[in-house]
Amino acid sequence: MEPSRILEFIASHKLPNYRAAQFNKAFYQEYLTSFDECTTWSKELRALLKQDIIFSTLTVVTEQKSKDGQTMKIVFERNVDHKRFETVLMRHEDGRNTVCVSCMIGCPVGCIFCATGKMGFLGNLTATEIVDQVLTIARMLKKENQTITNIVFMGMGEPLLNLSAVEGAIQIFTDPNKMGMSERRITISTSGITDKLQELLKHGYTGRLALSLHAPDQTLREQIMPIAKKYPLSQLLAVFKQFAIQTNKRVSYEYILIDGINDAMTCAEQLATLMDPKLSHINLIPYNPVAGVSYTRSSLASIHAFAAVLEKQHIQHTIRVTMGDDIAAACGQLVGKK
Numbered sequence: 214m215e216p217s218r219i220l221e222f223i224a225s226h227k228l229p230n231y232r233a234a235q236f237n238k239a240f241y242q243e244y245l246t247s248f249d250e251c252t253t254w255s256k257e258l259r260a261l262l263k264q265d266i267i268f269s270t271l272t273v274v275t276e277q278k279s280k281d282g283q284t285m286k287i288v289f290e291r292n293v294d295h296k297r298f299e300t301v302l303m304r305h306e307d308g309r310n311t312v313c314v315s316c317m318i319g320c321p322v323g324c325i326f327c328a329t330g331k332m333g334f335l336g337n338l339t340a341t342e343i344v345d346q347v348l349t350i351a352r353m354l355k356k357e358n359q360t361i362t363n364i365v366f367m368g369m370g371e372p373l374l375n376l377s378a379v380e381g382a383i384q385i386f387t388d389p390n391k392m393g394m395s396e397r398r399i400t401i402s403t404s405g406i407t408d409k410l411q412e413l414l415k416h417g418y419t420g421r422l423a424l425s426l427h428a429p430d431q432t433l434r435e436q437i438m439p440i441a442k443k444y445p446l447s448q449l450l451a452v453f454k455q456f457a458i459q460t461n462k463r464v465s466y467e468y469i470l471i472d473g474i475n476d477a478m479t480c481a482e483q484l485a486t487l488m489d490p491k492l493s494h495i496n497l498i499p500y501n502p503v504a505g506v507s508y509t510r511s512s513l514a515s516i517h518a519f520a521a522v523l524e525k526q527h528i529q530h531t532i533r534v535t536m537g538d539d540i541a542a543a544c545g546q547l548v549g550k551k
């Protein structure tokens with residue numbers, strides 16, 4: 214639901230302002246599943262609300278759960294043009310429930326290893342469409358007395374190329390009168406659009422940042438992420454480092470390990486030299502296969518050898534546990550198909 218619509222509704226029906234607070238509490242904090250459940254409003258008002266405002270900008274097409282039950286992939290269709298995209302819920306063993314939101318349908322960035330990139334760009338999602346993904350999942354979790362603990366912009370699309378919508382959504386996630394989440398629980402993951410990143414930081418973003426790095430030097434990065442040609446790695450890393458210093462938060466660097474491409478020990482050594490041990494965390498991600506891409510996942514031995522090099526240089530790192538690859542919901546596999 215478009216947030217401005219409720220204010221227009223209140224104004225056009227000459228309702229007192231406290232109605233907005235009642236509505237926001239029910240809609241954004243209690244995760245009502247239909248306007249009928251907004252019982253602080255009279256039956257007549259609820260009927261008018263249903264008549265005037267569409268409850269969600271999205272329709273759920275399918276829900277798919279991984280075998281271990283820890284990952285759920287939802288295919289959404291947006292009402293406006295029936296285009297489809299995917300959102301993922303990851304249920305971690307430590308109790309975190311992370312929603313991996315999409316901000317675009319397809320993606321214009323075209324990383325060679327990514328299924329979304331192969332789709333091309335089919336459109337930006339609006340702030341409301343981003344929020345409606347999260348609300349839909351929050352309503353599902355509510356049935357199990359659970360809540361969303363983290364939101365990551367790591368689904369389909371490049372968040373910094375749809376910045377106003379992403380910022381608009383974050384405003385709703387963090388507004389104490391709406392979802393009231395701490396910005397610390399939100400992560401923007403980017404392929405590295407330096408000028409837009411600077412714009413985001415200028416606007417005062419204090420959430421978490423992750424850079425899809427995937428290569429330890431400019432040449433290799435350009436090979437697997439063509440957009441890197443526009444954004445020199447040295448400048449990009451300098452902005453990330455500055456952000457880490459200013460906010461006193463470690464920045465995450467995502468590094469997908471692809472067999473024979475970027476998993477050599479020399480790559481690990483070079484990567485270690487780029488990192489400040491106090492301000493960086495490297496997420497090593499075993500590559501998830503994508504149809505039509507000839508890349509394969511690095512062997513377990515190579516992944517551990519790569520990690521050992523980082524360990525030796527005291528660079529904080531984790532090897533990401535692959536979640537949801539049996540339902541094509543893992544990193545780089547989202548395509549929006551039923």
Ligand code: SF4
Pocket residue numbers: 320321322323324327328329330331368369370371404425545
């Ligand atoms: S990895 Fe991210 S930025 Fe690159 S093509 Fe895929 S969705 Fe776009």
